[in-house]
Amino acid sequence: RIANDIGGMQATVTSTATSLVSNLTSVVATIGAMVALDWRLTVVSLLLLPAFVWISRRVGNERKKITTQRQKQMAAMAATVTESLSVSGILLGRTMGRADSLTKSFAEESESLVDLEVKSNMAGRWRMSVIGIVMAAMPAVIYWTAGIAFQFDGSAISIGTLVAFVSLQQGLFRPTVSLLSTGVQIQTSLALFQRIFEYLDLPIDITEPERPVHLDQVKGEIRFEDVEFHYDDKSGPILDGIDISVPAGGSLAVVGPTGSGKSTLSYLVPRLYDVTGGRVTLDGIDVRDLDFDTLARAVGVVSQETYLFHASVAENLRFAKPDATDEELYAAARAAQIHDHIASLPDGYDTIVGERGHRFSGGEKQRLAIARTVLRDPPVLILDEATSALDTRTEHAVQQAIDALSANRTTLTIAHRLSTIRGADQIVVLDSGRTVERGTHEELLEQDGRYAALVRRDAQLEPTR
Structure with missing residues (x-):
């Protein structure tokens, strides 16, 4: 059009x-x-x-x-x-x-x-x-x-x-x-x-409030208060009665079967969706009351499907921070454990990544996405199954980059592979949009419920990866 x-x-x-x-x-x-x-x-x-x-x-x-x-x-x-x-x-x-x-x-x-x-x-x-x-x-x-x-x-x-x-x-x-x-x-x-x-003439779904709240500094405390969400009046609830609190600098892992509402829950924080009931707060303020600039600076997202522009590596990284210096690019790439590979390329950071980054492997694209997020330096980090499509060796390298990125940040991780979330401060198990279990890795194993069953399933699949 x-x-x-x-x-x-x-x-x-x-x-x-x-x-x-x-x-x-x-x-x-x-x-x-x-x-x-x-x-x-x-x-x-x-x-x-x-x-x-x-x-x-x-x-x-x-x-x-x-x-x-x-x-x-x-x-x-x-x-x-x-x-x-x-x-x-x-x-x-x-x-x-x-x-x-x-x-x-x-x-x-x-x-x-x-x-x-x-x-x-x-x-x-x-x-x-x-x-x-x-x-x-x-x-x-x-x-x-x-x-x-x-x-x-x-x-x-x-x-x-x-x-x-x-x-x-x-x-x-x-x-x-x-x-x-x-x-x-x-x-x-x-x-x-x-x-x-x-x-x-279509109505805009996500709009800024008439008097948006702007935060110069964000600590990173996240709360889901009796959150409900459904796509339209005809569909059933995707999330129902979610109550979760993540302190600033803490880590939350969300697991559950496909279609349980994990990704939808993570999309509510940066306002990719708006709740239809309850509220999501950032530092005690409803995210619907914050201006878009504050949310963009506060929340970084690393998803399973990495999107790269048909441009150079440097241009893709600077999309997060246009005024970043070369030294800042190198530091972000080192944190994501991708700097050595980029430097070994004939054109270095001027290498054209190709359409959707097809010249790089899945693990390399994922680390580029992590480097891009490191460059933006958000206090809140959302990892939406960032390693689920990678092999075990690549996952280990990417996970090291993610661990470096997650340090001193509020982290919300959506994961299928439970080996990546054992160290989370709090793990929540969703099923059909409801919280069925919560606790640390050890506490949930002792309960011998849904989470323990998922861990046993992963252990059975481990040799076939």
């Missing part, structure tokens, strides 16, 4: 607006001169104008519908190109033997778009041509009307007046047709405006 619809809107607002003003001025001035010469001939000349306007509006509505379909098809083709020509898309297509299928899909999308382009440009052409033919034949009608008027009432129209009037009427032809065409273009462009305003 940004690339195609807004580009089409720009053409409408600039060239169409200019054409509208110039042609409208010409039409008004010409009609005024025609009325001054002979009002009767002017009425005859403009008699079919309402019919022409009606025809052009019909054409405009028809093209508007086709344009809506065309823009949807352009968006579909853009999505196909983006997905199939991305690094991941190409690898998936080649390894699954679907390269020909992707090519065929693109060809079908292109053919559909070509058909819609042709329909859009040809829609109503014959009707607009009829308007042109009728207007081109108007001089004959004017001569005939002048002869009829002289025959019946004897009112003479001088040859000079008649020739001048026909000249003006012919001069009226071009701007009138242009105005009708402009009207068609404006109606067609309404499809573009409609698609853009569909998004602009």
Whole structure:
């Protein structure tokens, strides 16, 4: 929509607006001169104008519908190109033997778009041509009307007046047709405006309060007070009655089966979601009352899926802190245990990471993400299954980087592998959005409940990693 619809809107607002003003001025001035010469001939000349306007509006509505379909098809083709020509898309297509299928899909999308382009440009052409033919034949009608008027009432129209009037009427032809065409273009462009305003008119889910609270220093105490969350009124609760307190500098680990609400719980702290019941506080202040700048400075997130821009290593790291010096970059990379690897590359920190960082391994990308977070230096750290997709050796290296990052910070860890959270100050077990167990690693083992079962499961899976 940004690339195609807004580009089409720009053409409408600039060239169409200019054409509208110039042609409208010409039409008004010409009609005024025609009325001054002979009002009767002017009425005859403009008699079919309402019919022409009606025809052009019909054409405009028809093209508007086709344009809506065309823009949807352009968006579909853009999505196909983006997905199939991305690094991941190409690898998936080649390894699954679907390269020909992707090519065929693109060809079908292109053919559909070509058909819609042709329909859009040809829609109503014959009707607009009829308007042109009728207007081109108007001089004959004017001569005939002048002869009829002289025959019946004897009112003479001088040859000079008649020739001048026909000249003006012919001069009226071009701007009138242009105005009708402009009207068609404006109606067609309404499809573009409609698609853009569909998004602009959507309500914003997460907004700053009218009087946001700004904190210059954040200690990092987090509280979940009777927290409830659901995505919409039709779905059931994802979280229900969560009460957890994490002191500043403390560590909390959240475990549980898939779909228990672990990641959703962590997203409530940086306000990626807003609670639907209860509240989440940071240093005793509801996060919904804090300004976005405070939250961005206070909370850092390292997720399982690392996102890197198609830029250099240095640029990716400086995304967290644009004014960071080279020494700060090196220090952050050393803390994440990735500096030596970056330095060994031919271009060092100027190495382009590639689309989504495909030139680096999973563990290297994860350590780059950790280095980026170290550079931002947040007092609150959220680790959302940051090592679950790594092998044991890589996980150990990444875990060392995470341990360095977690020092003296309030840490909330979402984990599948329980070996990474045994040292947490508090472990909470979620099931179906509710807290079913809590305590330290040793306390939960003594209870021999859900957590102990998860530990035994991990022990069984350990040799197969």
